[in-house]
Amino acid sequence: MSRKSAAGKVGETAAEKRGKQAAARKLRKDVGDTKTIPTPPKDREADLDRAPKWEPRYAGSGRLKDKVAIVTGGDSGIGRAVSALFAREGADVAIVYKSNKADAEETAAIVGAEGRTAILVKADIGKTNAGKAIVDKVMSKLKRIDVLVNNAGEQHPADDIRDITPDQLQRTFATNIFGMFYLVQAALPHLKKGAAIINCTSVTMYQGSGGLLDYSATKGAITAFTRSLSENLIEKGIRVNAVAPGPIWTPLNPRGGAPADKVASFGETTPMKRPGEPNEVAPSFLFLACDDSSYMSGQVLHPNGGTVVNG
Numbered sequence: 001m002s003r004k005s006a007a008g009k010v011g012e013t014a015a016e017k018r019g020k021q022a023a024a025r026k027l028r029k030d031v032g033d034t035k036t037i038p039t040p041p042k043d044r045e046a047d048l049d050r051a052p053k054w055e056p057r058y059a060g061s062g063r064l065k066d067k068v069a070i071v072t073g074g075d076s077g078i079g080r081a082v083s084a085l086f087a088r089e090g091a092d093v094a095i096v097y098k099s100n101k102a103d104a105e106e107t108a109a110i111v112g113a114e115g116r117t118a119i120l121v122k123a124d125i126g127k128t129n130a131g132k133a134i135v136d137k138v139m140s141k142l143k144r145i146d147v148l149v150n151n152a153g154e155q156h157p158a159d160d161i162r163d164i165t166p167d168q169l170q171r172t173f174a175t176n177i178f179g180m181f182y183l184v185q186a187a188l189p190h191l192k193k194g195a196a197i198i199n200c201t202s203v204t205m206y207q208g209s210g211g212l213l214d215y216s217a218t219k220g221a222i223t224a225f226t227r228s229l230s231e232n233l234i235e236k237g238i239r240v241n242a243v244a245p246g247p248i249w250t251p252l253n254p255r256g257g258a259p260a261d262k263v264a265s266f267g268e269t270t271p272m273k274r275p276g277e278p279n280e281v282a283p284s285f286l287f288l289a290c291d292d293s294s295y296m297s298g299q300v301l302h303p304n305g306g307t308v309v310n311g
């Protein structure tokens with residue numbers, strides 16, 4: 001049945017449209033009508049006006065039975081949906097988060113409800129010693145690492161390159177790409193033949209994004225890193241792939257990652273004319289994590305609402 005009539009936009013119900021408009025009004029009230037949002041008011045997933053959909057959409061089939069996965073940024077958004085789906089498929093999950101303990105505890109409960117073990121690891125992945133600290137904790141509690149999902153990221157909008165401070169530039173690169181190096185360096189001695197690494201890049205790497213110069217540059221680095229690391233590790237039997245989401249409804253954009261006026265129409269310029277949900281992205285991570293993708297490495301999947309990109 002078409003959902004067009006109620007809301008006037010394909011794929012969006014009237015309730016969803018009202019929810020988005022209310023979210024934009026509340027955001028403007030919280031932070032004022034400024035062009036960008038220097039300090040996000042809150043970033044808890046539960047504080048968003050419309051809850052992101054993280055729930056797995058099908059029964060598990062043991063695709064990750066008794067495996068152990070590390071998911072950075074596993075507490076909210078895409079990482080929460082990935083953690084939930086991996087647990088549904090039989091994995092124990094180490095949820096790495098930076099500061100959002102409430103979201104992390106909720107995601108741990110979601111993993112627990114699937115009958116799997118979750119451990120929480122609080123870390124700033126951009127710090128040079130974080131990768132080792134994370135891996136040490138995972139090995140001491142869960143004893144092995146089969147899947148490493150490098151998903152955590154940060155994003156700060158700036159239309160003028162001169163507004164990007166050295167601090168912002170260094171932090172964005174530290175979180176989005178340096179953290180991947182530190183974690184892979186630390187995890188590598190524990191990754192066995194058959195292990196999988198999945199990195200989160202972005203459609204902004206393929207399309208460019210004039211208001212996200214530093215962020216999209218890190219995503220370009222992530223795709224190059226994915227291809228190079230794949231070549232580097234392939235003889236060890238470790239596959240390395242990436243996912244490049246389009247606009248997905250998570251805390252990232254409404255809580256500081258996009259100007260308020262863009263949040264109100266978030267995702268509407270995609271061919272599907274709507275943002276994606278985290279549970280529409282998580283299956284790409286699952287596919288790349290399990291043996292279904294045993295003949296794929298160095299590749300990128302594109303859950304992005306129909307935008308055609310190459311590579």
Ligand SMILES: NC(=O)c1ccc[n+]([C@@H]2O[C@H](COP(=O)([O-])OP(=O)(O)OC[C@H]3O[C@@H](n4cnc5c(N)ncnc54)[C@H](OP(=O)(O)O)[C@@H]3O)[C@@H](O)[C@H]2O)c1
Nearest residue numbers: 073076077078098099100124125152153202247248250252
């Ligand atoms: N949403 C989109 O439209 C979209 C599109 C393309 C790509 N992506 C990518 O998808 C990934 C997940 O983002 P999301 O949309 O799901 O947003 P999100 O829910 O805000 O997730 C971002 C996560 O990264 C964590 N994080 C940020 N900086 C960190 C640091 N220095 N150390 C450790 N963890 C850190 C955050 O932890 P806390 O919660 O504790 O702060 C949070 O869990 C990111 O790489 C993002 O670039 C998103």
